[in-house]
Amino acid sequence: MQVMELRFECFADTTISAAEKAINHLLEALRANGQILGREFAVAFNDGEFKVRLLMPEKTSLSHKYHSPWVKQALVALTEAKLLAPREKYIGQDINSEVSYTEVPSWQIIYTSYVHMCSPLRSGDTLQPIPLYQIPATFNGDHKRVIRWQTEWQACDELQMAAGTKAEFSALNELTCHKSDLFRRGWDIRGRIEYLTQIPTYYYLYRVGGKSLEAELNRPCPRCGNTEWRVETPLLELFHFKCDDCRIVSNISWDHL
Incomplete structure (x- = not known):
């Protein structure tokens, strides 16, 4: 940056x-x-x-x-x-931030966290942020809805990382559940970006908890039940699951890594 x-x-x-x-x-x-x-x-x-x-x-x-x-x-x-x-x-x-991706990616991801200020649209090839203004306007002439979703995701992430109040559990549900309002809005934004750019675009579904490592390794895609979505080598050393039908990537629960 x-x-x-x-x-x-x-x-x-x-x-x-x-x-x-x-x-x-x-x-x-x-x-x-x-x-x-x-x-x-x-x-x-x-x-x-x-x-x-x-x-x-x-x-x-x-x-x-x-x-x-x-x-x-x-x-x-x-x-x-x-x-x-x-x-x-x-x-x-700025020496404390990431360098933007300037090429056309083969695929891309909607991914953020509470410590990131950069674009939530990331290259699937390098995980570098892609400036939002480099793609067509997502809604109503700009990317306000994308920024708003990012702000909400980061707020939930900060709550669950702090783990100091009961609000942690509601926030965690928004981040990890494929039926949450946050997921629904983010997944729809993902679809809009894919439509506009004609580049496969995935949504990162945060994962924490779970019963055991074995259960995690064998868990299906939460949206369609696909049991073959685990990849042999973690993508970008971060994503252990990738469902091409649902356009979702996820990680093995941080509790079992």
Whole structure:
């Protein structure tokens, strides 16, 4: 991932509140399209201009060709708030994050965790994140629904990892059950992405618990009952199961590895 600083200059008298609203509107639109990553953005005002440092998938993430209709409208709103279009200053590569995948994958996966800020769409060849703006808009002109699903998945993951309240069990059910609301929405998003990209797209079904390692090795696909979905060698050293009919990948329970 890359770190970029955006600077917003005023070209006429304006107010802090008007500038703040316009800048935050643009940042939210960029986030909904996968062009910037993260949830919170610190916007500073100094020496007559506003500055914000952002994490993005690539150096070219803010290219006009990737802009959604919402981003384009937000850029127009900057002018109405008496702000010039943002100037970009490249800071460097973030050493604590992953490098985006730039090729066309042979297959791809919807996969995330509470520690990841990158795109939840991953290459099935390398597990590297694929910038969402590199694929056609999934719903209503951008990828807001994908980002929203990712946020919900991460919230459930953090709850079950903390294991400090009864909410852990509800969260774990959302992550591991193929009948949960979280699975249903994510699996539908997976299908939409496969339709748009014409690339086989799979959903990662998290697995923990289970009676024994033997039971885990022989468990069928939870959606269709396929008993032949275990792979000989774990895919990407992570996925021990892959159902091509249901487009699901999963792991042997972490309790038995």
